[in-house]
Amino acid sequence: MNLTLKVWRQKNRSAAGEFATYQARDIIPDMSFLEMLDVVNEEILAQGHEPFAFDSDCREGICGACSLVINGIPHGGNKGVTACQLHMRHFHDGQTITIEPWRASAFPVDRDLITDRTAFDRIIASGGFISAHTGGAPDGNALPVSKPDADKAMDAAACIGCGACVAACKNASAMLFVAAKVSHLGLLPQGQAERYDRVVKMVETMDNEGFGNCTVTGACEAVCPKEISLEFIGRLNRDYLVGSLKK
Amino acid sequence: MNLDAKIPSGPLEKKWDKHRLDMKLVNPANKRKFEVIVVGTGLAGAGAAASMAELGYGVKAFCYQDSPRRAHSIAAQGGINAAKNYQNDGDSVYRLFLDTLKGGDFRAREANVYRLAQVSVNIIDQCVAQGVPFAREYSGMLANRSFGGAQVSRTFYARGQTGQQLLLGAYQALERQIGLGKVKMFPRTEMLDLVLVDGHAKGIVVRDLVTGEISSHAADAVILATGGYSNVFYLSTSAKGCNVTAIWRAYKRGAAMANPCYTQIHPTCIPVSGDHQSKLTLMSESLRNDGRVWVPKAKGDKRPAHDIPETERDYFLERKYPSYGNLAPRDISSRAAKEACDDGRGVGPGGLGVYLDFADSVKRLGETGIREKYDNLFAMYETITGENAYKQPMRIYPAVHYTMGGLWVDYNLQSNIPGLFVLGEANFSDHGANRLGASALMQGLADGYFIAPYTLGNYFATNKIPRPTVGHPEFKRVGDEVNARTKKFLSIKGKRSTTSFHRELGKLMWNNCGMARTKASLETNLRDIPALREEFWKNLNVLGETNSLNQSLEQAGRVADFLEFGELLSRDALLREESCGGHFRSEYQTPDGEAQRDDDHFAHVSAWEYQGENQTPVMHKEPLVYEEIKMSQRSYK
Numbered sequence: 025m026n027l028t029l030k031v032w033r034q035k036n037r038s039a040a041g042e043f044a045t046y047q048a049r050d051i052i053p054d055m056s057f058l059e060m061l062d063v064v065n066e067e068i069l070a071q072g073h074e075p076f077a078f079d080s081d082c083r084e085g086i087c088g089a090c091s092l093v094i095n096g097i098p099h100g101g102n103k104g105v106t107a108c109q110l111h112m113r114h115f116h117d118g119q120t121i122t123i124e125p126w127r128a129s130a131f132p133v134d135r136d137l138i139t140d141r142t143a144f145d146r147i148i149a150s151g152g153f154i155s156a157h158t159g160g161a162p163d164g165n166a167l168p169v170s171k172p173d174a175d176k177a178m179d180a181a182a183c184i185g186c187g188a189c190v191a192a193c194k195n196a197s198a199m200l201f202v203a204a205k206v207s208h209l210g211l212l213p214q215g216q217a218e219r220y221d222r223v224v225k226m227v228e229t230m231d232n233e234g235f236g237n238c239t240v241t242g243a244c245e246a247v248c249p250k251e252i253s254l255e256f257i258g259r260l261n262r263d264y265l266v267g268s269l270k271k
Numbered sequence: 272m273n274l275d276a277k278i279p280s281g282p283l284e285k286k287w288d289k290h291r292l293d294m295k296l297v298n299p300a301n302k303r304k305f306e307v308i309v310v311g312t313g314l315a316g317a318g319a320a321a322s323m324a325e326l327g328y329g330v331k332a333f334c335y336q337d338s339p340r341r342a343h344s345i346a347a348q349g350g351i352n353a354a355k356n357y358q359n360d361g362d363s364v365y366r367l368f369l370d371t372l373k374g375g376d377f378r379a380r381e382a383n384v385y386r387l388a389q390v391s392v393n394i395i396d397q398c399v400a401q402g403v404p405f406a407r408e409y410s411g412m413l414a415n416r417s418f419g420g421a422q423v424s425r426t427f428y429a430r431g432q433t434g435q436q437l438l439l440g441a442y443q444a445l446e447r448q449i450g451l452g453k454v455k456m457f458p459r460t461e462m463l464d465l466v467l468v469d470g471h472a473k474g475i476v477v478r479d480l481v482t483g484e485i486s487s488h489a490a491d492a493v494i495l496a497t498g499g500y501s502n503v504f505y506l507s508t509s510a511k512g513c514n515v516t517a518i519w520r521a522y523k524r525g526a527a528m529a530n531p532c533y534t535q536i537h538p539t540c541i542p543v544s545g546d547h548q549s550k551l552t553l554m555s556e557s558l559r560n561d562g563r564v565w566v567p568k569a570k571g572d573k574r575p576a577h578d579i580p581e582t583e584r585d586y587f588l589e590r591k592y593p594s595y596g597n598l599a600p601r602d603i604s605s606r607a608a609k610e611a612c613d614d615g616r617g618v619g620p621g622g623l624g625v626y627l628d629f630a631d632s633v634k635r636l637g638e639t640g641i642r643e644k645y646d647n648l649f650a651m652y653e654t655i656t657g658e659n660a661y662k663q664p665m666r667i668y669p670a671v672h673y674t675m676g677g678l679w680v681d682y683n684l685q686s687n688i689p690g691l692f693v694l695g696e697a698n699f700s701d702h703g704a705n706r707l708g709a710s711a712l713m714q715g716l717a718d719g720y721f722i723a724p725y726t727l728g729n730y731f732a733t734n735k736i737p738r739p740t741v742g743h744p745e746f747k748r749v750g751d752e753v754n755a756r757t758k759k760f761l762s763i764k765g766k767r768s769t770t771s772f773h774r775e776l777g778k779l780m781w782n783n784c785g786m787a788r789t790k791a792s793l794e795t796n797l798r799d800i801p802a803l804r805e806e807f808w809k810n811l812n813v814l815g816e817t818n819s820l821n822q823s824l825e826q827a828g829r830v831a832d833f834l835e836f837g838e839l840l841s842r843d844a845l846l847r848e849e850s851c852g853g854h855f856r857s858e859y860q861t862p863d864g865e866a867q868r869d870d871d872h873f874a875h876v877s878a879w880e881y882q883g884e885n886q887t888p889v890m891h892k893e894p895l896v897y898e899e900i901k902m903s904q905r906s907y908k
Contacts, residue, residue: 036819052545054544055547056549059548062549063547070812074815075814075823077820077822079337081341081511081512082345082510083552084346084553084651085651086345086346086432087341087345087346088338088340088341089341105654109654111654111655113657135481140481142458145338145456148442148443149446149449151450152443153443153444154400156401156444158318158322158397158444158721158724159397162396162400164355164405165357165413170411171409174406174407177402177404178404178436181439182432184435209402214401215402
């Protein structure tokens with residue numbers, strides 16, 4: 025099939041960006057979306073122009089590198105998948121596809137479709153961990169964890185840190201990302217000692233990084249490739265309230 | 272070249288304890304005077320960086336991804352082995368050691384493997400303490416499953432995302448140290464060369480992938496934890512960015528490259544769908560616990576799977592290896608699948624696939640039971656192929672997945688260049704000629720958490736060499752070379768894209784140096800790869816600038832190194848005139864088609880020494896001495 029692509033091009037962080045139009049020809053339905061972009065980029069290069077830049081690495085939906093807004097929806101709108109797991113069989117011949125980077129002031133554009141998401145790392149650095157020095161840990165079975173708790177913690181821990189939640193939110197809020205980490209660690213017995221301190225510090229960093237406020241519209245949950253549940257935001261709010269009262 | 276493995280004396284089970292006691296310590300007040308560079312932030316790199324910082328050393332960590340959390344360890348699905356014997360099924364440190372050594376076809380270093388099995392138990396404890404949400408039984412105890420090459424259940428897992436959860440544990444420990452100011456993190460920064468001062472590794476030259484700026488960093492020691500080189504085959508299960516550059520640059524500065532021909536082909540990947548394919552996707556080996564592998568008995572049988580009656584199916588792994596069945600090790604399972612397809616009995620487009628069938632398990636456990644164990648894997652399969660594996664069997668085919676070879680290291684994980692330590696998949700030491708499932712995660716974390724923090728301390732305490740500054744002439748010299756090379760890619764202005772060269776190299780590697788290798792096929796590579804490399808440097812087309820984010824330029828540097836490395840890999844495969852593990856030379860097989868080792872002539876590590884551009888490298892041998900066990904022919908029958 026043949027498609028028309030409108031791709032965001034931006035030279036660097038301070039430059040103004042604009043859409044450029046490209047034709048994607050002879051695309052096979054079994055191709056992944058990123059493989060389709062590879063094909064287009066090879067053609068752009070052959071015509072003597074610089075290919076557009078986009079992030080990707082594992083190409084199997086787990087590293088969280090790919091970060092494309094496709095036709096206005098982060099990761100393209102297929103439930104529970106990243107852009108790298110989106111296949112061309114979901115598009116039709118003659119379609120026009122718009123491709124943009126994440127749009128959030130906390131994620132500045134470095135080039136074309138690539139953004140700087142190190143704000144997420146700084147949120148984790150401020151408290152998204154259990155302080156367990158290497159060595160000296162007790163036996164793994166010394167502290168039983170009930171299966172429902174372990175499963176729920178895993179549901180939250182599945183977050184891949186891609187930032188689609190921020191890109192989907194009208195306020196560019198990072199609440200779902202922070203809630204996932206706060207819930208993962210707060211649900212486990214090992215995470216109790218730092219539970220309330222953690223949530224306060226992470227929320228403070230989130231605010232300082234320029235992410236917006238949460239109004240619980242659920243846009244984040246709708247686009248999350250790992251289908252992280254909105255209920256974790258409730259858990260975050262409760263822990264935050266307790267944490268700020270303890271301060 | 273000095274290839275002294277520095278294996279401690281004494282009985283096997285006491286070596287590591289004795290060595291830990293013998294190693295010199297750095298007192299707490301002095302630790303902050305030492306700085307270490309860590310390249311790569313996967314399990315080994317992040318684990319080492321965090322642990323070294325916790326001890327009080329200054330750490331600079333580098334990764335090419337935009338965040339350390341994205342290193343490719345994250346994609347490991349199935350699990351991590353540990354000799355906990357929680358299942359009371361007869362497991363022990365010694366059994367894990369034996370399984371790993373046997374799985375590696377007796378081509379790994381005995382003492383290293385024993386230590387790996389020993390520290391495996393500490394890894395699980397450490398990860399649990401960090402909050403890794405391992406699967407649990409209803410009792411609240413840790414759950415286990417079994418994996419290929421073992422008859423006990425010793426694999427710990429977090430759904431199908433074990434690598435992700437272990438890496439997030441290490442990443443969070445690393446971020447904690449970054450927050451405390453003990454680690455300085457450089458994301459989107461690629462190491463392009465190693466700097467030696469007076470024969471010791473004392474720094475690196477890197478390129479900032481956003482600004483294009485090339486800069487130098489000095490330290491008291493350098494750790495490379497940069498993963499494997501599967502992408503020399505172009506198509507592999509590795510992430511797109513995985514590359515050989517860091518270890519290849521170190522090789523060209525004098526580090527020995529060991530056993531590059533030991534590459535692992537994983538039996539359960541989703542088959543290639545066409546020429547556009549950019550990478551391959553693995554389906555976890557854990558699926559073989561409940562899936563049965565088969566092909567039709569008749570050649571060219573094109574009927575849909577459910578129309579082929581039981582009597583006309585060949586469950587070839589169960590038939591050939593009755594005691595391990597569908598859980599035969601990876602090299603053996605892959606080769607058996609290839610044989611079936613070569614025999615014209617493959618399924619799916621092009622006949623390059625075999626079935627992995629869950630029908631019996633669905634009958635036994637119900638769809639819910641299977642869903643609970645593997646739902647994300649079934650979902651992934653459906654996303655890619657558009658097929659529902661609960662209703663029809665999966666189609667799978669082998670793909671390059673892991674590389675056992677890597678930079679040579681001694682028992683301390685130090686290369687032959689003093690001060691250069693190599694951890695995880697980037698080194699060669701623990702998996703011999705074939706890695707067992709769920710052992711890569713174990714090795715990465717063993718190296719990072721529990722070995723390097725000790726052995727680096729010993730290096731600091733015994734080598735009192737002042738740390739150079741980046742003003743040292745060696746940094747300037749190497750930096751100039753890196754700058755010149757970077758500019759050269761842009762100056763060629765040829766006609767062909769980097770990808771086209773990479774794809775062509777990958778075809779040569781897969782066809783001539785893949786699942787089966789012959790003298791003739793390897794000699795073809797030694798002729799065709801240099802020719803392709805010559806064309807690369809004459810006809811490459813890279814546009815853009817050096818001083819900006821330029822993905823074509825990054826890729827060109829990596830492919831240029833693969834074009835050199837592929838030749839060394841093929842040369843190593845040519846010289847190893849035996850079959851062992853993942854290295855299968857068609858000339859050397861038993862009458863029933865199994866790998867035929869030649870212990871009299873090849874029970875050694877092949878360590879290659881660089882001799883200069885376009886010079887034939889020299890191979891040195893480190894003999895493999897087994898004090899504890901006797902080498903035997905592997906049998907999984």
